[in-house]
Amino acid sequence: MTLSLFSPLIWALGLLGLAGILYALQRLRVRHRVQPVVTTLFWKEALEEAQARVLVRRFRHFLAFLFVLLIVALLWLGVAGPHRDGSGERTYLVLVDASASAQVGRRQAQIRDALIEASDALPSDRTTVIRVGATAEALLAPGEPWEVALKRFDQPVVGQGPAAFDETLRHSLADSKSNTPSGSSASDSPTTGSPTTVVLIGDARVSDAIAAQLPAGHRMIRWSLPDLISENHGVVTLGVSPASSGLWDRVDVRVEIDGYPAPPSWDSVRVTLNDAELPEDSKQSANASPDLETRWIAQFSDLPANGGKFSVELPADGFTADDRATIALPRRAIQGVAIADPLRAMFGDLVNADPAFRTTLESPDVAIATAAGSATSVPTLLFVPASTQEPAILIEHLPDEDSESVLSDALATLGLDQIDAVDLADQLSTPITVGARPATVRRVLVWEELLAPELNFTQSHAFPLFVAYSLRWLADAEPITRAVAAGEPWIEARTPVEDGQARSFDPVDARYRPRAIGEYREANGRLQWVSLQSEEETRRVTRRSSGVSAISEERPDDAPETVAWWLALAALALLSVEWVLFRTGRMP
Amino acid sequence: MNRPRIAPEDLFDAEFLESVQRLRIVAQRVARSGRPAEQRSRDMGSGIEFRDFRAYSPGDDFRAIDWNIYQRLGRVFLRLFEELEDLPVYLVPDTSESMFLEDPPRIKAALRTALALAAIALHQHDSVGLLPFGEDLEVAVRPTAGKGQVLRFADHLSRLTAGERQPGTDFKTSLDKLRAMPLRSGLVVIISDFFDPAGLEPVIESLQLLRHRVLLCQITRATDREPDLDGDLRLVDCETGQLEDVSVTANVRDAYRRAYDRFEKKLTDFARDRQAGLVRIDADRDVLDQLAPLFESGSLVV
Numbered sequence: 001m002t003l004s005l006f007s008p009l010i011w012a013l014g015l016l017g018l019a020g021i022l023y024a025l026q027r028l029r030v031r032h033r034v035q036p037v038v039t040t041l042f043w044k045e046a047l048e049e050a051q052a053r054v055l056v057r058r059f060r061h062f063l064a065f066l067f068v069l070l071i072v073a074l075l076w077l078g079v080a081g082p083h084r085d086g087s088g089e090r091t092y093l094v095l096v097d098a099s100a101s102a103q104v105g106r107r108q109a110q111i112r113d114a115l116i117e118a119s120d121a122l123p124s125d126r127t128t129v130i131r132v133g134a135t136a137e138a139l140l141a142p143g144e145p146w147e148v149a150l151k152r153f154d155q156p157v158v159g160q161g162p163a164a165f166d167e168t169l170r171h172s173l174a175d176s177k178s179n180t181p182s183g184s185s186a187s188d189s190p191t192t193g194s195p196t197t198v199v200l201i202g203d204a205r206v207s208d209a210i211a212a213q214l215p216a217g218h219r220m221i222r223w224s225l226p227d228l229i230s231e232n233h234g235v236v237t238l239g240v241s242p243a244s245s246g247l248w249d250r251v252d253v254r255v256e257i258d259g260y261p262a263p264p265s266w267d268s269v270r271v272t273l274n275d276a277e278l279p280e281d282s283k284q285s286a287n288a289s290p291d292l293e294t295r296w297i298a299q300f301s302d303l304p305a306n307g308g309k310f311s312v313e314l315p316a317d318g319f320t321a322d323d324r325a326t327i328a329l330p331r332r333a334i335q336g337v338a339i340a341d342p343l344r345a346m347f348g349d350l351v352n353a354d355p356a357f358r359t360t361l362e363s364p365d366v367a368i369a370t371a372a373g374s375a376t377s378v379p380t381l382l383f384v385p386a387s388t389q390e391p392a393i394l395i396e397h398l399p400d401e402d403s404e405s406v407l408s409d410a411l412a413t414l415g416l417d418q419i420d421a422v423d424l425a426d427q428l429s430t431p432i433t434v435g436a437r438p439a440t441v442r443r444v445l446v447w448e449e450l451l452a453p454e455l456n457f458t459q460s461h462a463f464p465l466f467v468a469y470s471l472r473w474l475a476d477a478e479p480i481t482r483a484v485a486a487g488e489p490w491i492e493a494r495t496p497v498e499d500g501q502a503r504s505f506d507p508v509d510a511r512y513r514p515r516a517i518g519e520y521r522e523a524n525g526r527l528q529w530v531s532l533q534s535e536e537e538t539r540r541v542t543r544r545s546s547g548v549s550a551i552s553e554e555r556p557d558d559a560p561e562t563v564a565w566w567l568a569l570a571a572l573a574l575l576s577v578e579w580v581l582f583r584t585g586r587m588p
Numbered sequence: 589m590n591r592p593r594i595a596p597e598d599l600f601d602a603e604f605l606e607s608v609q610r611l612r613i614v615a616q617r618v619a620r621s622g623r624p625a626e627q628r629s630r631d632m633g634s635g636i637e638f639r640d641f642r643a644y645s646p647g648d649d650f651r652a653i654d655w656n657i658y659q660r661l662g663r664v665f666l667r668l669f670e671e672l673e674d675l676p677v678y679l680v681p682d683t684s685e686s687m688f689l690e691d692p693p694r695i696k697a698a699l700r701t702a703l704a705l706a707a708i709a710l711h712q713h714d715s716v717g718l719l720p721f722g723e724d725l726e727v728a729v730r731p732t733a734g735k736g737q738v739l740r741f742a743d744h745l746s747r748l749t750a751g752e753r754q755p756g757t758d759f760k761t762s763l764d765k766l767r768a769m770p771l772r773s774g775l776v777v778i779i780s781d782f783f784d785p786a787g788l789e790p791v792i793e794s795l796q797l798l799r800h801r802v803l804l805c806q807i808t809r810a811t812d813r814e815p816d817l818d819g820d821l822r823l824v825d826c827e828t829g830q831l832e833d834v835s836v837t838a839n840v841r842d843a844y845r846r847a848y849d850r851f852e853k854k855l856t857d858f859a860r861d862r863q864a865g866l867v868r869i870d871a872d873r874d875v876l877d878q879l880a881p882l883f884e885s886g887s888l889v890v
Contacts, residue, residue, distance in 0.1 A: 032820045032821050032822035032833055033819060033820065033821050033822065034821075034822045034824060035817060035821045035822065035823050035824065036689060036823075036824045036826045037689075037815075037817075037823050037824065037825065037826065038686035038689050038690065038694075038781065038783055038812075038826060039686060039781075039783035039785070039825060039826075039827070040823050040824075040825040040828075040830055040832040041783060041784075041785065041787065041847075041851075042844050042847040042848045042851065043823055043832050043834055043844060044832060045843070045844075045847035045850075046834075046840050046841075046843035046844035046846075046847050047832070047834055047840065047843070049843040049846065049847070050837070050839040050840045050842070050843040584838070
C-alpha cells in the first residue's frame with residue numbers, strides 16, 4: 001500500500017507526534033466532577049488496591065493509550081490517502097466542451113466555473129486538460145499550475161464545430177494502447193501504471209462504444225452544468241440530388257430543419273442562391289417527418305446546376321451556429337459531343353437520348369471517334385484496332401491522377417462492372433483487360449473489334465451505360481456532392497484545402513474532417529462551405545446530455561477513497577468499542 | 589457548620605410518634621401482664637452478675653439482650669441480673685457532617701432510632717441520657733427518668749440538627765470522654781454510620797475500653813456498598829474536606845466493595861467479640877419497621 005498525501009516516513013513521524021500528544025493528554029489532570037461524599041475512607045483503600053490512575057504521577061492506563069492510539073493511527077492513515085499497491089496514483093483527463101453548442105450564451109462561463117471547481121478537486125501534477133471543439137487544444141499538462149489552464153481557457157475558442165469527445169477519447173485510448181509496454185495490462189497508463197478518471201465538462205456526448213472501450217479501473221464522470229437555453233432550431237441536413245424532373249443541368253436541394261414544435265413559417269426562412277433570395281413559389285411544401293416531432297423538410301426543385309452558392313438561413317435564436325447552412329451547387333452543363341461519321345449511326349441516338357449530352361459538330365466538349373479519324377484535342381472515346389493496344393479498354397487519365405485509383409474507380413465510373421467480359425473474351429478468344437496510363441488529355445481507347453455486330457457487346461445493356469459513363473468521365477462532370485458538415489468526412493476533397501484562417505489541410509484517404517464551420521477553398525480555387533448540420537448540436541443546447549451508462553453525476557475525488565473509507569469504518573468501529581468499554585466502566 | 593434546625597414535627601411526625609406509642613404500649617402491656625424480667629430470684633446477688641439466660645419475650649428489657657448469644661445462635665436471649673432496673677441508657681447519636689449530607693440525611697433515621705429507644709426505655713426504666721458526639725462528646729440531656737420525658741427528648745433530639753457544630757467525626761476523643769465521665773454502668777447505644785476518618789481501628793479500641801454494655805446502631809444505606817458514582821470524580825470528604833481524585837472503573841468499584849465489606853466484617857467481628865449488640869438501620873427505610881421485630885417478636889434482622 002502506498003500513500004498519496006505524504007511519504008511513509010512523514011506519516012510515521014506524524015503518528016509519533018500524535019502519540020506524544022495523546023500521551024501528554026493522558027498525563028494531564030483530567031477534569032473531574034466534584035462530588036461530596038460521606039467519607040473517602042473506602043475510596044482510598046480502593047484506589048490503592050485497584051492501582052487506579054493517579055494524576056500527574058505514573059502513566060497507568062497504557063492499554064487505554066494504545067487503544068486510542070490505534071484509532072488515531074487509522075484516521076491518520078486515512079488522511080494520508082492510502083491506495084493499494086500496483087494501482088498507482090490515479091490520473092485525470094479533463095475534457096472541456098468547446099463545441100458550437102457549448103459556446104451558446106453563458107455556457108463557456110459556466111464551463112470555466114466548473115473548471116475552477118475541478119482545479120480545487122484534482123491534483124495538477126496528475127491532470128491533463130484538453131479543450132475539445134473545432135480543434136483539440138491542450139489547456140493543462142501534468143505538472144503545470146492550474147492558473148495556466150485558466151489563462152489558456154480565456155483565449156478565444158477557434159472556430160465552431162460539433163462535439164468531439166468521442167474522437168479525442170478514441171485517440172487517447174489508441175495512444176495509451178500503443179504506448180503500453182509489452183506484457184503490461186491495458187488498464188495501466190504508459191508511465192505510471194495508474195487508472196484514469198475522465199472528467200467531462202460540458203454537454204458533448206460520449207458514445208456507448210467509446211465508453212465501453214475504457215480499460216478496467218478507468219472511470220468516466222460528467223461535471224454537472226446548469227440547463228441551457230429553452231428553445232433552439234437549426235438546419236440539420238442540407239443535400240443536393242439530381243433533379244427529379246430529369247434535367248441534367250438542374251438539381252434539387254433538400255433542407256431539413258429541427259427544433260420547431262409546429263410547422264415553421266417558411267416565409268421567415270431566407271433561402272438564397274448566389275445571395276439572391278429565391279422567390280416564394282420556389283419553396284415547396286414542407287412535410288413533417290413522421291418519426292421526429294420537430295423535424296421539417298423543404299424541397300427546392302430544378303435549381304440551376306451551375307456551381308452557384310445555395311444558402312438557407314433561419315431566424316436567429318440563442319444559438320446561431322446552426323441557423324445557417326450553405327452548399328455549392330454542382331456544375332452540370334450539357335456537354336457537346338462530336339461523333340465521327342463512321343460511328344454516327346451507332347452512337348448518335350445514344351448520345352441524343354442522354355440528357356447530359358447533345359451531338360454537335362462545332363466546339364465539342366467530348367468526341368467519339370476512330371483511330372482513323374482526325375486527331376482531336378478534346379477528351380475522346382476512341383475506338384482503335386486491337387493490335388494497337390494490349391488492354392481491350394485503355395484509360396488515359398490526367399497526369400495528376402493515379403493510374404491505380406483510376407483503374408479501381410473505373411469499374412463504377414465507366415460502368416465496366418456491367419460488361420460481361422467473360423463472354424466477350426470467349427467470343428474474341430482473347431482476354432478482355434483494362435489498363436490505365438497518364439496522358440495530357442483524357443481518353444478511353446477501346447478495341448474497335450468490340451463493336452462488331454457479331455459480338456453481343458453493342459446489343460448488351462452494358463454498352464449504353466459504358467458509353468454514357470465514359471462520356472461523363474471524359475467530360476469530367478462534377479459529381480453530386482452533399483453539403484459538408486463540420487466534423488464529418490469530406491469525402492470529395494481531393495486537393496489541399498484552406499480554411500478561413502488560412503490554415504491548410506491536406507485530405508488523405510478521404511479521412512479529412514473539417515472541424516469548424518466556415519468557408520474553405522480548394523486548391524483548384526473552388527469554394528466549399530462547411531455548416532454545422534448536427535441534430536445533436538441543435539438539440540443539445542436545449543437540454544443537458546443524457547450521458548452514457550458509464551457516466552455518473554458524481555464529483556470527482558481522489559483515488560484512495562475506497563481504502564480511506566474502510567479505514568474510517570474501522571476507526572468508527574473501534575470508537576464504538578471504546579464507547580462500550582467506557583460506559584461499562586472497563587475503560588477510564 | 590451552622591445549619592437550620594429540623595423541626596421536631598418534621599423529624600418525628602405524628603405517624604412516627606404514634607408508631608412509637610404503639611411500640612411503647614406493646615412493651616408496657618407485656619410488662620403489666622407480668623414481665624418475666626421481673627421474676628427475680630432472691631438468690632441473685634447484687635451487682636451486675638450474670639445468672640441465667642431466658643428467651644426474649646415481647647416487652648422484655650432490650651438492655652438485657654445477650655447479643656453474644658444472638659450472634660452465635662441467631663436467637664435473642666436475655667441475661668438475667670439484678671441490676672436490670674438500674675441500668676441507664678446512654679444514647680450517643682453521631683451528629684457529624686456525614687449524618688447530614690445526603691437526602692434524606694441519615695440523621696433522621698439516627699434520631700428516630702434514638703427516640704424510639706428512649707421512649708421504650710423511659711417507660712421501662714428510670715433514666716435515659718443523650719450524649720451526642722462528633723469531633724467531641726457533649727451532654728445534651730443528663731440521664732433522666734420519667735415517662736413524660738419522651739417529648740422533651742424529641743425536642744432535644746431535634747435541636748441536635750441545628751446550630752453551629754464541628755463537622756468531623758472523632759470516635760476516640762468522644763469515647764475517651766465518655767469513658768472518663770462518672771456514669772453509672774449502663775447501656776451505651778451508639779447511633780452512627782461509624783465513618784471515622786481515622787478508620788475503624790481507633791473506634792474499636794475505644795469501644796473496647798468502655799465499661800458499659802454497648803449496643804451499636806449502624807445507620808447505613810445501599811449506596812454505602814454500591815455507590816452510584818462513575819467517571820472521573822473529585823471526591824470531597826464532607827467532614828475533613830479531603831480530596832480524592834478517582835476514575836471510577838469496574839476495578840475500582842470492585843476494590844471499593846471489598847474495602848467496605850472489610851469494614852463491615854470488622855465491625856461485626858468486634859460486636860461479636862465484645863458481646864455488643866449490632867443493629868443495622870437502613871436510612872432509606874422506616875426505622876420502626878426495622879426496630880419493631882426486635883421488641884415485638886424477638887426477631888431482629890441485622
